[in-house]
Every structure is written in structure tokens, then in C-alpha cells.
Amino acid sequence: MLPGIGVFGTGDIVRALVPFLRAKGFRVEAVWGRTLEAAENVATELNIPFHTNKVDDVLLRKDVDLVFIICQPDLHAQIAVKALGIGKHVLCDRPAGLCQLEVLKMVHAAQYYPSLISVISHGLRFLPAFVQMKRHLEAGYVGAVNVCDVRVHCGSMIGSQFDWMCSHLMGGGILTMVGSHIIDAVSFVTGQRATRVHGMMRTFTKSTEKINGIRWIDSDDFCSFQMILDGGACVTATLNSHVAGGFVQEVVVCGSRGRLAVRGASLYGQTHTDEREQLLHDGSADDLTHLANRNDNSSARVNSLLPQPYLQGLFRLVGALKEAFATGDGEHGWLKEPVSSAATFEDGQYVQAVIDAVKLSSASRQWEQVTVASDENELNPLMTRLNLPNINMSSLDALSQAPTNRPQPAPTQRKTTATSESHLPWSFATKH
Amino acid sequence: MLPGIGVFGTGDIVRALVPFLRAKGFRVEAVWGRTLEAAENVATELNIPFHTNKVDDVLLRKDVDLVFIICQPDLHAQIAVKALGIGKHVLCDRPAGLCQLEVLKMVHAAQYYPSLISVISHGLRFLPAFVQMKRHLEAGYVGAVNVCDVRVHCGSMIGSQFDWMCSHLMGGGILTMVGSHIIDAVSFVTGQRATRVHGMMRTFTKSTEKINGIRWIDSDDFCSFQMILDGGACVTATLNSHVAGGFVQEVVVCGSRGRLAVRGASLYGQTHTDEREQLLHDGSADDLTHLANRNDNSSARVNSLLPQPYLQGLFRLVGALKEAFATGDGEHGWLKEPVSSAATFEDGQYVQAVIDAVKLSSASRQWEQVTVASDENELNPLMTRLNLPNINMSSLDALSQAPTNRPQPAPTQRKTTATSESHLPWSFATKH
Numbered sequence: 001m002l003p004g005i006g007v008f009g010t011g012d013i014v015r016a017l018v019p020f021l022r023a024k025g026f027r028v029e030a031v032w033g034r035t036l037e038a039a040e041n042v043a044t045e046l047n048i049p050f051h052t053n054k055v056d057d058v059l060l061r062k063d064v065d066l067v068f069i070i071c072q073p074d075l076h077a078q079i080a081v082k083a084l085g086i087g088k089h090v091l092c093d094r095p096a097g098l099c100q101l102e103v104l105k106m107v108h109a110a111q112y113y114p115s116l117i118s119v120i121s122h123g124l125r126f127l128p129a130f131v132q133m134k135r136h137l138e139a140g141y142v143g144a145v146n147v148c149d150v151r152v153h154c155g156s157m158i159g160s161q162f163d164w165m166c167s168h169l170m171g172g173g174i175l176t177m178v179g180s181h182i183i184d185a186v187s188f189v190t191g192q193r194a195t196r197v198h199g200m201m202r203t204f205t206k207s208t209e210k211i212n213g214i215r216w217i218d219s220d221d222f223c224s225f226q227m228i229l230d231g232g233a234c235v236t237a238t239l240n241s242h243v244a245g246g247f248v249q250e251v252v253v254c255g256s257r258g259r260l261a262v263r264g265a266s267l268y269g270q271t272h273t274d275e276r277e278q279l280l281h282d283g284s285a286d287d288l289t290h291l292a293n294r295n296d297n298s299s300a301r302v303n304s305l306l307p308q309p310y311l312q313g314l315f316r317l318v319g320a321l322k323e324a325f326a327t328g329d330g331e332h333g334w335l336k337e338p339v340s341s342a343a344t345f346e347d348g349q350y351v352q353a354v355i356d357a358v359k360l361s362s363a364s365r366q367w368e369q370v371t372v373a374s375d376e377n378e379l380n381p382l383m384t385r386l387n388l389p390n391i392n393m394s395s396l397d398a399l400s401q402a403p404t405n406r407p408q409p410a411p412t413q414r415k416t417t418a419t420s421e422s423h424l425p426w427s428f429a430t431k432h
Numbered sequence: 433m434l435p436g437i438g439v440f441g442t443g444d445i446v447r448a449l450v451p452f453l454r455a456k457g458f459r460v461e462a463v464w465g466r467t468l469e470a471a472e473n474v475a476t477e478l479n480i481p482f483h484t485n486k487v488d489d490v491l492l493r494k495d496v497d498l499v500f501i502i503c504q505p506d507l508h509a510q511i512a513v514k515a516l517g518i519g520k521h522v523l524c525d526r527p528a529g530l531c532q533l534e535v536l537k538m539v540h541a542a543q544y545y546p547s548l549i550s551v552i553s554h555g556l557r558f559l560p561a562f563v564q565m566k567r568h569l570e571a572g573y574v575g576a577v578n579v580c581d582v583r584v585h586c587g588s589m590i591g592s593q594f595d596w597m598c599s600h601l602m603g604g605g606i607l608t609m610v611g612s613h614i615i616d617a618v619s620f621v622t623g624q625r626a627t628r629v630h631g632m633m634r635t636f637t638k639s640t641e642k643i644n645g646i647r648w649i650d651s652d653d654f655c656s657f658q659m660i661l662d663g664g665a666c667v668t669a670t671l672n673s674h675v676a677g678g679f680v681q682e683v684v685v686c687g688s689r690g691r692l693a694v695r696g697a698s699l700y701g702q703t704h705t706d707e708r709e710q711l712l713h714d715g716s717a718d719d720l721t722h723l724a725n726r727n728d729n730s731s732a733r734v735n736s737l738l739p740q741p742y743l744q745g746l747f748r749l750v751g752a753l754k755e756a757f758a759t760g761d762g763e764h765g766w767l768k769e770p771v772s773s774a775a776t777f778e779d780g781q782y783v784q785a786v787i788d789a790v791k792l793s794s795a796s797r798q799w800e801q802v803t804v805a806s807d808e809n810e811l812n813p814l815m816t817r818l819n820l821p822n823i824n825m826s827s828l829d830a831l832s833q834a835p836t837n838r839p840q841p842a843p844t845q846r847k848t849t850a851t852s853e854s855h856l857p858w859s860f861a862t863k864h
Contacts, residue, residue: 146636147654149672151583153684198630198797200658202666204578205688222579224658224668226632234634236656236670240581242686245702245709252585254674256637270677277677365630367797 002325003065003089003333004029006058007048008079010038013093013306014070018046020315021068024322029063034071059083066117066321069093072164073171077102080118080345081109089117089334091321094184095176096120096348098169099386100356100372101379103349110345117324117334120351122184122343123313126320129267130313131341132281133253133260134189141269142255148186148235149252152178153243154307158217160210165219168203172219174239175201175355179223181310182237183351184343185251192229193350198367199225199358204242225358247307265309286312317342360385434757435497435521435765436461438490439480440511442470445525445738446502450478452747453500456754461495466503491515498549498753501525504596505603509534512550512777513541521549521766523753526616527608528552528780530601531818532788532804533811535781542777549756549766552783554616554775555745558752561699562745563773564713565685565692566621573701574687580618580667581684584610585675586739590649592642597651600635604651606671607633607787611655613742614669615783616775617683624661625782630799631657631790636674657790679739697741718744749774792817 005026007014010033018028030050033039043051058064059082066089069079077097083090097103110118124130157165164170187193201220227235252261258271265283323338350372357368373379437458439446442465450460462482465471475483490496491514498521501511509529515522529535542550556562589597596602619625633652659667684693690703697715755770782804789800805811
């Protein structure tokens with residue numbers, strides 16, 4: 001049987017996702033919102049039986065076995081770690097967390113409960129165009145990969161009210177929202193990871209007609225970054241949210257023998273022996289959005305925050321989750337194979353490490369090494385340079401120390417090899 | 433009367449240009465080639481009455497009053513300075529020279545003979561799409577300029593034989609050939625100049641089927657560079673010659689109120705109040721190539737070296753030159769107005785300063801200041817860092833010291849205000 005789902009978040013993406021989850025046969029049991037009002041509104045609109053503004057109230061529900069964390073990024077890590085700690089499967093939206101330290105805690109939680117599904121919503125991995133691109137690259141279509149050339153043009157991501165998307169410190173910005181997908185997709189299709197990066201980030205729109213009070217927008221609305229991959233390829237990516245009028249995404253991978261390009265949801269290719277470009281996969285037939293009852297009048301902002309290729313990818317990831325549970329055998333209740341290509345929390349940590357390095361580079365105006373740490377202490381120098389200690393440490397600590405007055409659930413059946421619990425500040429496991 | 437023209441160079445661009453010059457009413461009197469054989473071949477093919485492999489033999493001809501320097505970049509500066517020194521008008525192909533020091537010598541020569549026309553072949557300034565973009569920007573169409581986002585995709589620029597295009601030290605590479613046009617065009621349309629730049633340059637194709645002997649290709653075939661303009665705007669540009677199958681160029685300028693984009697030879701725009709993108713100028717009607725009898729089967733390499741927008745722009749620049757001479761009054765024999773928007777040698781020096789800084793940045797992996805020098809001594813530290821002293825200084829010195837056994841021409845009539853001749857090593861003027 002498919003697991004019941006608890007959803008964290010009340011944004012437009014949740015409104016698009018819930019109908020699709022139901023179309024796939026999932027039950028959506030509960031929704032969490034930052035305020036009770038927001039939760040109630042979404043619950044009423046989407047006909048969700050339970051709503052709350054308390055994280056634990058969703059996590060502790062027995063009818064919730066899978067949680068979708070689609071809320072502001074500064075809450076991702078704590079909710080994910082807690083959820084895994086009480087035996088819930090987790091799908092977490094990008095960016096995984098605010099900084100690598102947060103994501104490392106998620107990684108440790110996931111490693112600690114390997115029988116649970118823990119994936120990041122990097123849906124491009126499930127978009128047929130990128131799946132085909134990866135296959136063609138593995139088959140040597142372009143030869144040795146030299147250059148990846150990525151361009152994303154979209155309209156403003158800022159809504160009508162000040163929210164986390166306006167705040168660099170809360171995880172907003174085009175690098176975290178779009179760049180995270182790009183960093184993951186490049187590593188997915190090429191099989192290479194960044195070793196050094198350079199970045200230039202800017203916030204040109206600091207206020208809007210509606211956001212012009214005491215709080216200013218400081219999340220990046222433009223980012224150009226470059227990566228050197230461990231196989232020697234160069235990546236250059238331009239993320240530009242100043243181009244109103246639709247979402248344009250092009251990922252071009254060039255090699256010694258030819259090139260491949262994903263434009264939107266379609267794949268094109270040309271080898272040096274071809275006279276012209278070939279359409280290798282037509283993505284126009286991949287549209288699943290009719291299943292989501294998505295309103296064609298979706299606001300321009302939804303289209304910027306979760307444009308078609310990302311939404312299609314997310315839907316396909318959900319489809320893979322359904323496969324994993326629907327065909328699963330007894331022990332874990334799910335099969336690994338359908339979600340084996342999904343982005344793990346480790347992948348999310350790599351992406352976050354690159355994001356952190358791009359941010360550092362934009363400030364230092366130099367190339368920065370990408371350091372993927374296995375131990376939290378390794379990250380101390382990075383945290384100091386990122387200038388984020390207050391955010392991360394205090395919110396992490398506050399949460400880990402906050403006692404809950406709720407009854408502890410019985411631990412679910414799972415195989416774990418507990419070695420250390422020090423990495424899991426928010427985990428119920430530490431209180432068993 | 434239109435001046436007689438002497439052409440330096442024997443490449444495919446010369447083959448496209450000469451018929452167009454004649455269609456405009458110019459007489460092409462002489463052609464210079466690096467070898468006598470190359471010169472003879474072009475002269476026969478294009479029916480040019482005189483050919484030679486000696487620079488002075490063209491410069492000293494009385495029927496030559498305007499020289500087109502369309503040969504390898506390491507010869508540009510010395511030919512241009514010599515030509516101005518004996519009273520000839522000069523159109524010089526990009527890049528103006530090998531480094532800023534060379535171009536500074538050209539600038540000094542041009543300043544010394546202000547009555548002569550001296551322009552760089554940055555033809556995009558004459559392409560209607562860019563002219564219109566500049567006008568729209570000046571009229572406030574996009575508001576304050578935030579971001580310029582430039583992408584050029586083309587096929588390999590390497591021919592079937594080893595030549596200067598293969599050599600970084602001889603001025604080859606996508607940064608000098610394409611980036612120079614982009615740097616100039618951005619500064620032309622925005623009215624802003626780069627103060628700091630960052631660059632990543634690579635040579636992925638070091639040998640080809642036909643070039644695989646003792647000499648290797650070391651000119652850049654990929655370049656991503658970023659610029660901070662003096663008005664605060666950011667520029668990011670990706671130049672990628674690994675994308676076979678046609679030339680793609682997009683220059684997008686975003687601002688607080690909207691954006692403008694030149695794609696190919698057409699201009700598009702969208703303000704924040706527009707529902708969709710507008711076609712502001714249709715460049716498909718601008719084609720002048722029929723006047724050049726250009727063979728539609730032009731090699732792929734011509735299309736990479738001088739693709740349609742650049743060729744169209746060059747033709748329009750030639751048209752402006754014709755206007756300048758045809759409508760000119762008595763004193764200088766030409767009118768400034770028709771060529772007033774052409775790139776001067778000063779503009780060429782700025783472009784070269786940016787190119788030098790991008791090259792330095794690619795090596796240093798840091799942002800570099802753009803220094804536009806007015807005195808050669810200012811450039812000493814830069815020359816040392818660029819690691820080019822042998823090339824520039826020795827070739828310059830060799831040329832300036834080489835005695836010519838030819839008779840000196842009578843100086844042409846012109847107003848000059850001589851103050852110092854030390855900047856002009858190749859100038860005949862120093863020997864008067």
C-alpha cells in the first residue's frame with residue numbers, strides 16, 4: 001500500500017503537487033504551515049483532513065509515513081532529520097539546507113536509517129531529456145566532455161510579500177533555487193563533480209512596488225558561475241531572473257566528437273559528422289501537468305519558482321516514488337530500483353558544497369575549492385568564512401534542545417547500525 | 433572621388449570583401465600577401481592589378497589612399513602605424529593588435545595624424561539591430577542597465593593548416609576574434625566600460641586530423657568572461673567554438689524596467705508592462721551579402737571567422753566609409769559624420785586592455801583591473817605579467833630599425849601637431 005503523506009509547506013508548489021500526488025494514488029493526510037491560517041487555507045482548498053503549524057503534529061501522525069518538505073529552506077534540515085529519526089521517508093525540496101553543515105546532518109541521519117527513502121527533489125534527473133542525455137554521454141556520443149554551457153533566463157522570483165525568497169540568509173535566491181538543479185544535473189549527466197568554482201552574484205532588485213518597507217531584498221537575482229569538473233571539463237552557467245516573458249533553460253554539453261543540448265524538455269544533438277542538428281528526444285509529449293489540474297493561469301511567479309521542466313521532473317520523481325512503494329516487498333515496504341537514480345542527501349550535500357563555494361567566491365573574487373566534508377569539524381573554517389554561524393548553529397541548537405511534550409512514538413521496524421548519535425541534534429532517536 | 437584601396441591579407445574574408453568594395457565603387461589597387469604565391473593567387477582570382485609580399489610596396493603606391501589591414505594580428509600595429517605615417521587612411525581588422533602596448537602605438541599614430549581616418553572593423557556598431565539597441569537604451573527602454581548576458585556558439589575556427597589562428601601568441605583564439613567584437617559592442621550600446629574582469633579560457637582541441645605535427649594549437653577555443661562596468665552593470669559572456677552547426681549570437685541587456693536582446697541581426701524587447709516579447713527590428717531584411725557575390729558554399733570556417741552579423745556589420749562600415757569620402761569636402765577629402773560612430777583606435781585600445789586583463793585573469797584565477805594606459809611605461813608591469821615581451825618588443829624594434837631602401841614619399845597635406853615621435857617606431861614620419 002502506498003504510504004500516507006504529510007506535506008510541509010503551503011506555497012504554490014504544494015498547490016500544484018497535491019492534486020498530482022492524489023492522481024498517482026497517494027493519500028495526503030496532513031499539511032503543515034508556518035502559520036495556522038496558512039495551513040488552514042491550504043487544507044480547505046485542497047481538502048486535506050489535518051492541518052497544523054506544529055512540525056511534530058505532522059511527523060508524529062501514524063497515518064503519515066512519507067513527508068514532503070516543500071517549505072522554506074531554513075527548516076528543511078531540522079524537519080528532515082527529525083522525520084528520519086522517527087522512521088518516516090523523506091522527499092526534501094532544493095536547496096537541501098542553508099549550508100553544507102546542515103545538509104551534512106541530514107546525510108548522517110540518512111546514513112543512520114538506510115532503510116528509509118531520503119531524496120532531494122532534483123527532478124531533472126527524471127526528465128526524459130536529461131536521462132537520454134546521460135545515456136548518450138555514457139555511450140560516447142560527444143566523446144570526451146570539454147564544456148558544459150548552461151543558461152537559464154526567467155522572470156523575477158520575488159512575490160508580492162516579503163518572504164524567505166527575498167532573503168539570502170533564509171535560502172532564497174536564484175543560485176539556490178535554480179543553480180542547485182543545474183549543479184546536480186551537470187554532475188548527473190557527466191558523472192563528474194566540481195573541484196573548483198568561481199561565482200559572481202548580484203542583487204539588482206532590492207525593492208519592488210510592494211516590498212519597499214524596512215526589509216530589503218538581499219537574495220541574488222543574477223548569478224554567473226563557473227566550475228572545473230574532476231574530469232577536466234569546464235562549466236559556465238548564467239542564471240538571470242531579469243528576463244521577463246517565460247522560462248528559458250538550455251544545457252549544452254560539448255565534447256571532442258560533438259555536442260548535446262537540452263532545451264526546455266527536449267534533447268538535441270549533433271556530432272562532427274552530422275550535417276545538421278538532430279532532435280533526439282521530443283519533450284513536448286512528456287507533459288504530465290494535466291494530472292495536476294494545474295491552472296493555466298498559474299502566477300508568473302510559480303512559473304519562475306517551479307517552471308515546466310522542474311515541475312515535470314518533480315512529477316516524474318513522484319511517479320518513481322510510487323513505483324518504489326507500489327512494487328515493494330515486505331521488509332522495507334519499498335524497492336530501491338525505481339528511485340535509484342534520485343538525488344540522495346549525499347548528492348544534496350555536494351550541491352550545497354558547490355553553492356557555498358560559489359557564494360564564497362563571489363565575496364572573495366577568487367576561485368574557491370569545493371570541499372565535501374564527512375565530519376562537521378571539517379566545516380568550521382568554511383562556516384566562519386560563510387559568516388552564517390548565528391543562523392545555523394543557533395537554530396540547530398535551539399531545535400535540538402527544545403523538549404517536546406508529546407508522547408514518543410514507538411520506533412518503527414528498521415535495520416540501523418547506530419554508532420554515534422552526536423550528529424543528530426533534532427532526532428528523536430537521541431531520546432529513545 | 434573615392435580613394436584607391438590597398439588590401440593586406442589573402443584570407444577568405446578578403447575574398448568576400450573585395451567584390452563588396454567594388455560594388456560600392458571603390459577601386460582595389462593592390463593586395464599584399466604573406467607569401468608572393470598567396471598574393472598572386474588572390475590577385476588573379478579577384479582581378480587586382482598589383483600584388484606583392486612586401487608591406488611597403490602597397491603602402492607607397494600613389495594610387496592607394498586607404499588600406500584595409502585584414503591579415504594576421506601580429507602585423508596589424510606595424511602596418512597601421514606605417515600607413516598613417518605616410519598619410520594613408522586605415523581600416524584595421526580586430527583584434528587591433530597583440531597586446532595593449534601595440535595598440536597604444538597605433539593610438540598615438542592616429543592622434544598624430546587626426547586628419548586621417550583610422551577605424552577598427554567592429555562592424556556590429558553599424559548593424560541596425562545594435563544601433564537600435566543603443567537608441568532604445570539611451571531612451572530608457574530598460575531603465576538602469578543591470579546585466580548583459582552574451583552567448584556566442586559557433587563551430588571550430590581552426591582551418592586545415594596551421595596558421596596564426598592556431599596560435600595564442602599570434603593573436604588567434606575565440607577571445608580575440610569574437611570576444612573583441614562583444615567587448616566593443618557592449619561598451620557601444622551601454623556607454624559603459626569595464627573596470628574589472630574575470631576570465632576562464634581553455635584550449636580543448638590541441639590537434640586536428642590535419643594539424644598534428646610538431647606544432648600544436650594553443651589558441652583558446654572556449655572562453656567565459658565576466659566584466660563589471662563602470663556604471664555598475666555586470667556582464668557575462670560565453671564564447672564557445674565547440675558547437676558545430678551554425679553561428680548563434682545573443683546579446684541580452686537587462687534593466688530595471690525590461691530587457692533588449694539582439695539575436696543574430698534582429699532586435700527584440702520586452703518591458704515589464706508588456707505581455708510578450710516584441711520584435712523591434714527585423715534583421716532578415718538587412719542582408720547585403722548579395723552585393724559581395726558571396727558564394728553560398730563559403731567554407732564553414734569563414735562562417736566561424738566572419739559570421740553573418742559580423743560580415744553584415746563590416747559591409748555597413750564600408751558603406752559608411754564610402755559616404756564619408758563621397759560626400760567629403762575639400763580639406764581632408766572626407767566627412768567625419770558618416771563614420772563618427774565607428775570604433776576608433778582608442779576604442780580598440782580599450783578592447784585590447786580588456787582582452788589582456790581577461791587573459792591575465794584566466795592565468796591568475798582572480799579578478800583583474802582593466803588599465804587603459806596613456807603612456808607606454810605604464811604598461812611595463814602588465815607586459816611582464818602577460819609574458820609577451822619577446823614578441824612585442826622584438827618585433828616592434830626590428831621593424832622600427834629596419835631601413836627601407838625605397839624612396840620616401842612626399843608627405844601628404846595634413847594638419848598635424850607634432851609633439852613627440854618616440855611612440856612611432858615604424859613611422860616614416862620619424863625619418864622626414
